Structures are given as structure tokens and as C-alpha cells.
Amino acid sequence: MGDGRIRIKFELNGSERQIDVDLSDSLLDVLRDDLGLTGTKRGCDRGLCGACTVIMNGKAVNSCQIPAMRANGKNILTIEGLAVDGKPHPLQEAFVDEGAVQCGFCTPGMIMSAKALLDQNPDPSDEEIKVALSGNICRCTGYVNIEKAVRKAADDIKSLDL
Amino acid sequence: MEEYKVVGKSCSRRDALSLVMGCAKFTDDLNLPGMVYGKILRSPHAHARVASIDKTEAEKVDGVLGILLPEDVPDVLFNCGSSPPYPAYVKDERILTAKPLYAGDRIAAVAALTPKACEEALAKMAVRYEVLPAVFDVRDAMKEDAPLIHPELFKSNVFKKTEMKQGDVERGFQESDYIFEDEFHIPSVQHVAMEPVSCICDYSREGKLTVWANSQVLFHDRRILAEILNMRENDVRIIKPFMGGGFGQRQQLHNQPVGALLSKLVGRPVKIINTREEEMYASCVRMSCICRLKFGVSQDGRILAYHVKVYGNSGAYCTHTPIVLGSMSKKYQYHAPHYHFEAFSVYTNAPVAGAMRGYGNPQLTLCREIMMDKMARKLGIDPIKFRLMNHVEVGENFPGVPFTVRSCAIRECVKRGEEIRQEIDHKEVFLPKDSNTVESWGVAFGCHASGTTDNEGMSSSAVLVHDDGTMTLLTGTSDMGQGSETAFSQILAEEMGVELKDISVTAADTSCTPYEQGSFASSQAYVGGNAVYNAAVDAKDKICSVLAKYYGIEPEKISHKKGVFTVKAPEGDIFLSLKECMAKIAFGKEGTAIIGSACYKADRSPAPFHVCWAKVAVDNTSGVITLRHFIQVADVGTAINPDIVKGQLHGGTAQGIGLALMEQIEIDKTANKPSTSDLLHYKVPTSLDMPEIHVDIVKNSYEPTGPFGAKSVGELSTVAVAPAIVNAVSNATGENSNFPTPLAKVFLLGGNREDFFY
Ligand code: FES
Ligand code: FES
Numbered sequence: 001m002g003d004g005r006i007r008i009k010f011e012l013n014g015s016e017r018q019i020d021v022d023l024s025d026s027l028l029d030v031l032r033d034d035l036g037l038t039g040t041k042r043g044c045d046r047g048l049c050g051a052c053t054v055i056m057n058g059k060a061v062n063s064c065q066i067p068a069m070r071a072n073g074k075n076i077l078t079i080e081g082l083a084v085d086g087k088p089h090p091l092q093e094a095f096v097d098e099g100a101v102q103c104g105f106c107t108p109g110m111i112m113s114a115k116a117l118l119d120q121n122p123d124p125s126d127e128e129i130k131v132a133l134s135g136n137i138c139r140c141t142g143y144v145n146i147e148k149a150v151r152k153a154a155d156d157i158k159s160l161d162l
Numbered sequence: 163m164e165e166y167k168v169v170g171k172s173c174s175r176r177d178a179l180s181l182v183m184g185c186a187k188f189t190d191d192l193n194l195p196g197m198v199y200g201k202i203l204r205s206p207h208a209h210a211r212v213a214s215i216d217k218t219e220a221e222k223v224d225g226v227l228g229i230l231l232p233e234d235v236p237d238v239l240f241n242c243g244s245s246p247p248y249p250a251y252v253k254d255e256r257i258l259t260a261k262p263l264y265a266g267d268r269i270a271a272v273a274a275l276t277p278k279a280c281e282e283a284l285a286k287m288a289v290r291y292e293v294l295p296a297v298f299d300v301r302d303a304m305k306e307d308a309p310l311i312h313p314e315l316f317k318s319n320v321f322k323k324t325e326m327k328q329g330d331v332e333r334g335f336q337e338s339d340y341i342f343e344d345e346f347h348i349p350s351v352q353h354v355a356m357e358p359v360s361c362i363c364d365y366s367r368e369g370k371l372t373v374w375a376n377s378q379v380l381f382h383d384r385r386i387l388a389e390i391l392n393m394r395e396n397d398v399r400i401i402k403p404f405m406g407g408g409f410g411q412r413q414q415l416h417n418q419p420v421g422a423l424l425s426k427l428v429g430r431p432v433k434i435i436n437t438r439e440e441e442m443y444a445s446c447v448r449m450s451c452i453c454r455l456k457f458g459v460s461q462d463g464r465i466l467a468y469h470v471k472v473y474g475n476s477g478a479y480c481t482h483t484p485i486v487l488g489s490m491s492k493k494y495q496y497h498a499p500h501y502h503f504e505a506f507s508v509y510t511n512a513p514v515a516g517a518m519r520g521y522g523n524p525q526l527t528l529c530r531e532i533m534m535d536k537m538a539r540k541l542g543i544d545p546i547k548f549r550l551m552n553h554v555e556v557g558e559n560f561p562g563v564p565f566t567v568r569s570c571a572i573r574e575c576v577k578r579g580e581e582i583r584q585e586i587d588h589k590e591v592f593l594p595k596d597s598n599t600v601e602s603w604g605v606a607f608g609c610h611a612s613g614t615t616d617n618e619g620m621s622s623s624a625v626l627v628h629d630d631g632t633m634t635l636l637t638g639t640s641d642m643g644q645g646s647e648t649a650f651s652q653i654l655a656e657e658m659g660v661e662l663k664d665i666s667v668t669a670a671d672t673s674c675t676p677y678e679q680g681s682f683a684s685s686q687a688y689v690g691g692n693a694v695y696n697a698a699v700d701a702k703d704k705i706c707s708v709l710a711k712y713y714g715i716e717p718e719k720i721s722h723k724k725g726v727f728t729v730k731a732p733e734g735d736i737f738l739s740l741k742e743c744m745a746k747i748a749f750g751k752e753g754t755a756i757i758g759s760a761c762y763k764a765d766r767s768p769a770p771f772h773v774c775w776a777k778v779a780v781d782n783t784s785g786v787i788t789l790r791h792f793i794q795v796a797d798v799g800t801a802i803n804p805d806i807v808k809g810q811l812h813g814g815t816a817q818g819i820g821l822a823l824m825e826q827i828e829i830d831k832t833a834n835k836p837s838t839s840d841l842l843h844y845k846v847p848t849s850l851d852m853p854e855i856h857v858d859i860v861k862n863s864y865e866p867t868g869p870f871g872a873k874s875v876g877e878l879s880t881v882a883v884a885p886a887i888v889n890a891v892s893n894a895t896g897e898n899s900n901f902p903t904p905l906a907k908v909f910l911l912g913g914n915r916e917d918f919f920y
Contacts, residue, residue: 024278038191039184041406043356044438048841051356079184092182096174099805102813103643104181105356105406111182130849137841139356139407140643142812143849 008072012037013081021068028052028063030071031078039079039108043137050136053109054078060116062135079108082115090160091115091153098149102140110136114150123154167724169656169870172805176648176667177404186404189360189374190435197362198227200424200434201280202417203270203287204444205262208296208511208834209309212260212269216288220272223286225279228427230271232258235423240390242415243481243516244382246618246679250488252321252480254312257390257419262291263311263478264511265835266444273424273432296511298829300452300473303510311478311509321476322484322507326491326562331458334467334500338458342537346529350450350475350827351820353518354846355642357406358441363421364431370397371422376405378412378640379680384672386415391422402670408642409817410517413682414481416445442839446516447827449486450475453529458500463543465552468498468561472505472526477514483507486515490522492563492615493881494530495572495607495769496552501561513827513836517682519817520877523610524884528821531606531885535892545889546576549607563615565766569873571797571863572607575773579795582856583775586791593779601779601790604890608774608882611767612688612865612874619685619764621693622676625654625701627756629748631741632664633701638678639690640670644876645806646686650694652802653869657698659725660740676759684874685764687802691869693762701758705740708747708754768865770873772796772811774818774886777853780894787823787891789853796878797863800871804859810879811857816847818883824851 043051047065055077082089117132180186361375458467476483487505538548613619719730775793830837838844864871
């Protein structure tokens, strides 16, 4: 099966990982199937829905479109790596508080896109929030509460930093 | 109105934290020991006969464990549409077929150690097809010489007529001063739930089947699976893990029958996950249809007669179509002493039409509300006034519907929405008349049902009251994101007078949750909610009777209100909390187990109502339509959880926007299959496509037959969204403008509508 295997090393949610991957594997395949990190979702496998969004070297990417080999030497953050000491990240809290979760299937990807945004731009405008989330499809919420949650998280993070 | 402690208050979905942390397990997140993967070989042709299949090369692929061909599976006809067993559901499909009737039909299936091995094996299956002529459009399918889709069952592609009559519509037209007629072609759209259709099937050595699937209708799935696999219902267990949306797509079986047989073949659990492409062309779509509407109206603007003819494109199989069409007839919220509804279910080789949010209602409401505007304009009456003067009121019946409306706050919806609209207009100055961009508002009314409209709504619930006074609710509801488990917990907590945190829920497992008709027809809040309410009452009655024994008095001497049991004991009144009651009786002399249970069979289906406003800006040069604002105000009776209700209104709005401006399944007539089978070619609204959304719930509506006054919201939320947008565009441009969006073209171009419909 596959076209041979190759060993990759990368930092995943703060710890070093080494794993043998198939040349044809995507980063999403490796995260879900080999590492059991099923928080990252597969909605289309074509780079068109954003459900598989993770952060790679600070940037939100569709992990279904990243060949696993390309993760070699990179720093990867998934939804499972957001909590600190078991405490949810302000974005995760805000998604709960603002009713931004209906079915929740798009949620991990949304939160990772939002995290990448807030890391770069702690005080985004409404338009910047919309743009940052525009690669993530949500079919349940009409995005209203999701955008509110991102706004709230931005405010919460700012007040934590003060 | 009574003040509630838990009901009417917002709280987030009970399991939201698991979802945001990424630890909630959806079907594809589950991995059973020994589990392997399955994949289905689907017909590339819309109509064909399989001349030969050779699996030799496929079997040689490393990791392949077994392959099923049509001759390997039971040759039974079934209908995958999971509803109560209505006779109208024609059994016309097979588990695997040698005569595919649409591009996507199931020919064969493979089980292998990895998904990649499955794909490789499918690529190596040598199938020769004899391609047959295909039809996609109902008009073509109804022609004399059209190829018959199911010749062994029907001698015509029109396989069902559904009719409803009240008065004498022809007389009504004669008595009318004005006649308005129009024909509409409503395109097909797809649900695009973010989680693809998924199942894991595990057929044990003992001959029992366990299925994990993202299904809305576990108990019907169980019945149908048991029937086609020749098993006893109780030997089939269906469990719904976390579920990523449904919107009706999962009100039917998808890959479960194939999965079950693959598992039986290879002796291991088999997981089948649809690709997004399979979702788009080979699961199901919302029925496209041709609707002809004719209204007879008096000079003073009263509707006297209404005649509707609908031709519904069922696609290759019946599934839900006749019932979808039938239920369209019961959502007509205006007067019409003379009413005639006729609908025809038509087979074609198009993707199979299934259930989708609104179940026929969005299609016909779209046509009707466009006509309401046109009629008002011609009559010189304000469109809102025209609608209100014809609207059914409390104490009256919808035409053709046997039960009376007990709650209707449509006027409050108008009032509240107009307030919001005026606030917006106050803040935003309209562009000057001579500018190149024209702005306008459009309005539309809608309604829906709370459960099926045919008295078939049924749900049951059980409440286990634990010895510390906490409770577990057992319910068959399929929470697919709409929050039914949360709303049910609120109803139970309210009636038992406890806090929300005292309630836990075990849901959607046919082996341990009582029968529930399923999450469809917007039945959860009303039908399911009533069952939960009744189960709570039953639990309290049981507690009272055990308490009576405990105190040696008659059960009538014990009462319960807002969490306090009052015992009229000879020595004086004793007041006990539920916790104190349970402490006394759980381990009392006789011991006791309190299980409250109830079944609720609905004898009506109260309509929730909404009014929608859209504000659009149309660029006269490019024809580009920009949606600026969308207002939706709903009458859902008591909102059990206002934030959850508003969330539904938001989501329904987004889907209606998709229908109006972006989405449409298109058939490539050269390739004879859908060209919109991925998210690149089929666009659903993203954050950037959304206008400013304003939703509200009117407060002074109470449905006397609902749990704490509740009606439904799920499907309502999308019903009148698209017509409000189309009406706004019409108002901005006049009727004969040309627009680049599919729907605007369909309705406003007037002439060549052919291209936009199949
Ligand atoms: S699964 Fe990667 S973008 Fe859809
Ligand atoms: S919450 Fe269901 S897709 Fe976003």
C-alpha cells in the first residue's frame, strides 16, 4: 500500500513527535488516524470547508491539503492543544458562552482559524473577523454567534493581558 | 403568564464544552477493535444496465477483505425514507442494483483494511454498462415516449397523485374579480451538513447488528434494517454519536444496509464515511419542482379561491416525495374558501430527492409569497396589509387542515419586525433614486408545523429518578445540533422543580431509550417536549404514591408544585424537596425505583409563524445583488431556550439566503450527471456572504397544547427567507430585470427558465 514511508519529526501541541507516514498521507490523515487526534474534522478532504483547520507555524491551514511530509520540522497546533492546564482557551469559552456551537462539527476548525487571527491581530475589526473565518463553512449558525464569540474572546484575551 | 425558573431561559447547549475542546466523538471519530473500512461502487451513469462485473483484480488488492455484488445481497425492495410506515412510501430501491437509475446508484461494495485499499479496489472493479436514455426534467419524464424509470412498478413516471380539496375552486374563480396565475420552477439544493453521512456497522457472531450512525430517525432505521435483513427489531441496535447537522438528509437510511452486509461478510465492524462528492450527488437533495399557482381575489382584496398544481421531481426513487408534496398543502396560512391542491410525484434520473428542512414548504412558500406581493401590487394594497387581511386567526383553521389554530402572533411579528426595520432605515439613508445602485426592502410571511401534520407525531420518554434526587432522562431524540437534549432537560427540570445540573441525558440508543419518531418535522420541542413533560408528571405521580404509602395516607393528600412535595399528614403539613423525598423512599421499608414514563401521540401540529424582511442593493450595471440586512421575527409560542431558538433563526436564514442567491444542483446534460458535486462548484454562504442579521421572538404567544406553551422553530426558520429576498430584488428592479443569480433569473427573467431547472 502507498508509495513508501518516511519518518517525520514535528512539534505537536507543545511536544516533540516522531512518526512514520505514508507519502500519500495528508497531515489530517496523520493527526486523526495515526495520532488519534480526532478533534480536527474531515468535512470535504478538498480544502474547501475548513473543518480540518490547524495552525502550522502560526498560520491557519487546511490540514487535508498539507502532505504529511511537509509537517516535518514544523510547529503544529490542533484544537486539543489549546487548553492550558485543562482550562479552556478564552476562544473555547467564548464559543460556549455566545451559543456559537450548534452541531459543533465546524467548531474546532473555526476556533483554530480564529486563534490564528487573534495571534496576529489581537483587536480585529468585524470585517477582519469575517475574512479570517471565510474559509470555514458553518451550515448551522449563520456565523452570527461565531463572530460574536471571536469578538468576545478578543476582548477577554486583552483584559487578561492587562 | 407564569414565571418559569428554567424554561424560557437561555443556556448553551449542554455538551458545548466537549465540542469546543475537540473531544466530542462523532461517528468517524470512533474506532472499534478490528474495525475495517467500506466503500461503495457507484454508477457513473444516470440510467444503465450492468452488463457484467468482474471483481478478480479488485480482490487482489492488498488489504481487501471482501466484495459484495448485487447478486450477493438479499433481493428485497425497500424505501430508505425513515418515517412512520406510510403506504405512500413506495418500496422501489435495492441494497445494490444491476440497473442503476441515477449517477450515484449503488452497484457494489468493498471492505478493506484501509480507506485507500477500498479506493484502489473500486478502481480495479471491471464493470461494463449498457447506457440507457435518461431524463432529468419532470416535463421530459412525463412525455409519452419518456424512458420508464420503474417499468416493473409503474407504467408511467408519474407514480403518485396527492390531492386536497375544500369548496369548489372553479366556482371560487367565477366569483372572483381578479385571477392571478403563475408558474415557478424551483431548483434543487443540497443540505451540506458539515459532517458527511457516516456509519459503523458491526454484525456480531450471534447475529446481532449494532450500527453507529448520524441518523435523525433511529427507530425507523431500525425497523427498515430489520425488515430488509430479515432480523428481529431488537436484534438491531442503533446508536447516534455526536452528529454534525442533518437538515433532513439523515431522515433516511444511507449506507447502513451495505455496511451491515459487509460486516456480516468479513466478520468485522465496517466504517463507511461518504466523501463530500458522494454527499452531493449520491445521498439526497431537496426536491426540485414546478409549481403552478392560481388565485381568485375579490375587488376588496380577499382571497376567494386558490388552486395549486405541483410536479415534484422525486429523482430515481420515491423515498419521501409523496409525503413531502402532501405536507406542502397544509402550510397555507391564508384564507381561501375554495382550495384545491394537486401534486404529482414524478420519477426521473436526477439525484434522489429526500427530506430537507421545510419538507416541501420552502418551495411552495417561495412561489406563494412572490405571488402575494404581485397581487398586492396589482390591487394597490400594501403587501403586509394584504397578507394580514387574508391571514388565518386564532380559532380558525388553515384551509384543508382539520385542527384549529390556538396560537398565532403574526401581527406582533409584523410589529416587532417593522420596528427593527425602521431603526435600520433611521440609521442608514437610502441611496438617492438616480444612483446606479437601487436599494429596497422585501417582505414575506411563513409558517410551519410542530410535528407531522397527519396525527402521526409520537414520542416517548422515561425519567429515572435517582436516590439522591438527580435524574436521567432517557430519550430517543437525535440531537443533531439543534439542541433538543438541552431543551428537553429544561422542560424536565422545570416540571420537576430542580436545577438543570441535576439532569443528565441518555439519548438516541435504541437499546435503552424509548421509542421516538425521530428528529424531523420540527417535532422535538412540541411532540418530544410533551412526552418529556408527561414523563415528568408520571414520575411525580409515582413519587407521590410511594410517599403516600410511606406516610400511610391517601395519595390525594400529597401534591407537588415547583419542586416542593406537600404531604397533608395528620400531624400537619410536611414540605419536602425532591431530594428529601427520594432519601425517604429510595431505601425505605419496601425500597423503590422511580421510573416516570410517557408516550405522547399528537392529535394536532400547531403552526409557528414568522415574518421576514430583506434589504437588498442591486447594481443596475452589473446586476450584482448585495444583501444588506435580514430581519426575521418568529412566533414559536414559548421559546424553551431563547438563545437556541435564535440560533435556529440565524441558521435557517443562512440556508434561505443560499437558496435565494447561491445554491443550486445543476445537471451537466452532456455528462448526464450533476456538475455541482463539490464545494467549489456548489457554493454555500460563508461569513462574507452574510448580511447583518436581526432576529427576534415575539413574547406574547402561548400554545395551549404545547409543553409550557412551546411550538417548533427548526424548519420554520428557513421557510420565508428566500421569498423575502426575491421580493426585495423585485421591488428594487421591477420584474423584468436580468440577474446573474440562479433564482433571481428563474423568477424575474420570465422567459427562458428552461436552463435553470431539471
Ligand atoms: S476537510 Fe480540509 S478543508 Fe474540508
Ligand atoms: S455548528 Fe454545525 S456546522 Fe457549524
